[in-house]
Amino acid sequence: MMKILMLVCDGMADRPIEDFGGKTPLEVSMKENMDAIASRGICGIMDPIAPGVRVGSDTTHLALLGYDPYMYYTGRGPFEALGAGLEVRKGDVAFRVNFATVDEDMVVKDRRAGRINKGTADLAQAVNEISLPGVDFVFKESTGHRGALVFRGDHLSSKVSDSDPHEIGKKIMEVKPLDGSRDATRTADLANEFIRKSHEVLKRHRVNEERRAKGLKPANMLLLRGCGVAMDIPYFEEKYGITGSCMTTTGLIKGIARSVGLELVETPEGYRDRVMTAQKVLEEKDFLLLNIKEPDEAAHDMNPERKIELIEAIDEALAPLVDFVEENYMVLLSDHTTSSSYGDHTGDPVPIIIAGPEVRVDDIKTFDERKAAKGGLGRIRGRDIMQIMLDLLNKSEKFGA
Numbered sequence: 102m103m104k105i106l107m108l109v110c111d112g113m114a115d116r117p118i119e120d121f122g123g124k125t126p127l128e129v130s131m132k133e134n135m136d137a138i139a140s141r142g143i144c145g146i147m148d149p150i151a152p153g154v155r156v157g158s159d160t161t162h163l164a165l166l167g168y169d170p171y172m173y174y175t176g177r178g179p180f181e182a183l184g185a186g187l188e189v190r191k192g193d194v195a196f197r198v199n200f201a202t203v204d205e206d207m208v209v210k211d212r213r214a215g216r217i218n219k220g221t222a223d224l225a226q227a228v229n230e231i232s233l234p235g236v237d238f239v240f241k242e243s244t245g246h247r248g249a250l251v252f253r254g255d256h257l258s259s260k261v262s263d264s265d266p267h268e269i270g271k272k273i274m275e276v277k278p279l280d281g282s283r284d285a286t287r288t289a290d291l292a293n294e295f296i297r298k299s300h301e302v303l304k305r306h307r308v309n310e311e312r313r314a315k316g317l318k319p320a321n322m323l324l325l326r327g328c329g330v331a332m333d334i335p336y337f338e339e340k341y342g343i344t345g346s347c348m349t350t351t352g353l354i355k356g357i358a359r360s361v362g363l364e365l366v367e368t369p370e371g372y373r374d375r376v377m378t379a380q381k382v383l384e385e386k387d388f389l390l391l392n393i394k395e396p397d398e399a400a401h402d403m404n405p406e407r408k409i410e411l412i413e414a415i416d417e418a419l420a421p422l423v424d425f426v427e428e429n430y431m432v433l434l435s436d437h438t439t440s441s442s443y444g445d446h447t448g449d450p451v452p453i454i455i456a457g458p459e460v461r462v463d464d465i466k467t468f469d470e471r472k473a474a475k476g477g478l479g480r481i482r483g484r485d486i487m488q489i490m491l492d493l494l495n496k497s498e499k500f501g502a
């Protein structure tokens with residue numbers, strides 16, 4: 102069977118930049134391989150969810166995989182927990198967690214506990230030993246100062262606020278119910294009890310005593326935010342009848358991938374190795390989602406020059422894919438626009454190429470935001486992509502006689 106590689110250059114699309122004579126980083130970049138793939142494909146622009154909707158990488162990746170984010174996304178927590186390797190079942194309520202530093206008055210001194218990166222597994226183990234009557238819970242450390250907390254049981258609700266004040270110098274917030282339901286009140290109470298008890302355990306933990314002795318900030322508080330309830334999401338393989346994997350360095354996108362049953366593949370360091378590994382994975386699997394995060398980070402840092410360097414570095418690694426699309430399919434796109442002048446995601450549409458056998462190749466030979474807009478694909482939504490791909494594979498179900 103023909104294979105599908107979906108390459109997401111995260112936040113690669115941008116707005117016109119004055120210093121670049123009104124061009125975008127993609128328009129300024131030298132990118133012969135992306136252009137070669139555009140010449141062999143059909144181009145267009147895509148609204149991740151709908152025109153002008155500013156999306157996160159999580160909601161847009163759900164859409165790119167063909168799932169309605171408004172149906173399956175209630176908060177970041179469950180996906181963060183899946184990304185951290187926790188098991189999450191339908192009905193579980195999950196939070197994103199930061200290891201943080203507070204003083205005796207519960208005022209936040211550091212939201213990342215001095216960017217702690219060692220000893221968090223030991224801290225998490227101690228936290229899991231506290232008792233929280235009435236609910237099963239698991240807390241797990243993730244990368245750096247991050248972690249995730251899952252509550253499992255009856256009468257839970259995701260309609261609760263954050264304990265994270267999102268600012269240094271402010272007291273931690275009490276978790277509050279966001280609607281009048283008893284379940285939300287109960288969940289907020291449980292969260293507050295968890296915060297109190299975990300603080301007691303953390304503040305006198307050996308790891309933190311050692312940190313204090315070394316002049317490092319203790320990770321004595323867990324900040325909770327992004328509460329969501331896990332939904333029953335149909336698995337990718339069952340939905341489409343094709344097998345799939347995902348390669349990404351981002352915990353949250355790992356979580357999205359796991360939520361639909363995509364197998365996670367280890368990400369090699371360099372872009373060439375990633376592309377090579379992707380091709381190897383596709384010898385076994387029908388579909389691979391490859392997310393390359395770095396262009397988005399450059400735009401969040403408001404560094405469009407860096408974004409250009411990254412686009413050019415990614416492009417160099419794509420050389421083998423120009424031949425790949427003779428026999429297989431490739432979807433090349435940005436998951437959303439990240440504006441280097443605004444420093445965050447914006448709701449502008451993104452350029453997209455679909456290349457592969459029997460695609461109605463158009464006359465677009467350069468891949469960027471403005472050229473792609475003149476392509477044969479026109480303007481589509483994120484959720485349309487998988488349907489288009491199934492149709493190209495002749496796997497789309499016929500509607501009518």
Ligand SMILES: [Zn+2]
Pocket residue numbers: 111112157158159397436437
């Ligand atoms: Zn993104």
